Amino acid sequence: MYIRKDDAPQSPVSSLLPVQLRPGPSRDGQCEKAIAPLKQYLTPYPNILGAHLTLAAVYSELGREAEARAEAAEVLRLNPNASVETYRQNIPYKDPAVLERTLAALRKAGLK
Numbered sequence: 248m249y250i251r252k253d254d255a256p257q258s259p260v261s262s263l264l265p266v267q268l269r270p271g272p273s274r275d276g277q278c279e280k281a282i283a284p285l286k287q288y289l290t291p292y293p294n295i296l297g298a299h300l301t302l303a304a305v306y307s308e309l310g311r312e313a314e315a316r317a318e319a320a321e322v323l324r325l326n327p328n329a330s331v332e333t334y335r336q337n338i339p340y341k342d343p344a345v346l347e348r349t350l351a352a353l354r355k356a357g358l359k
Contacts, residue, residue, distance in 0.1 A: 278305045296325050300334065300353065307352040315356035322358065331358050 282305060289298050303318035322329050331350050340346035
């Protein structure tokens with residue numbers, strides 16, 4: 248079952264990922280801070296693809312490979328056609344470095 252956009256509360260996903268994966272020394276602390284609100288958001292809305300994508304990238308950045316792969320598997324369960332290239336085409340990023348870092352994290356998590 249998918250949640251219609253109108254049925255879900257405002258998602259933290261769109262604002263978290265670009266902030267979390269910016270290059271720089273503080274990103275790890277920021278990544279850690281992203282996990283709790285994303286997991287809390289997924290509790291009532293477990294089928295929100297963007298939240299699972301974000302968690303996959305964040306866990307990957309933190310070196311938490313098992314959790315990153317579990318989130319990537321959830322992404323593929325929700326959308327078997329999900330890919331890094333689809334993500335690249337559909338998610339706007341102003342900073343190409345942030346986009347590339349995010350894509351690399353998603354690849355590391357197991358998305359093709």
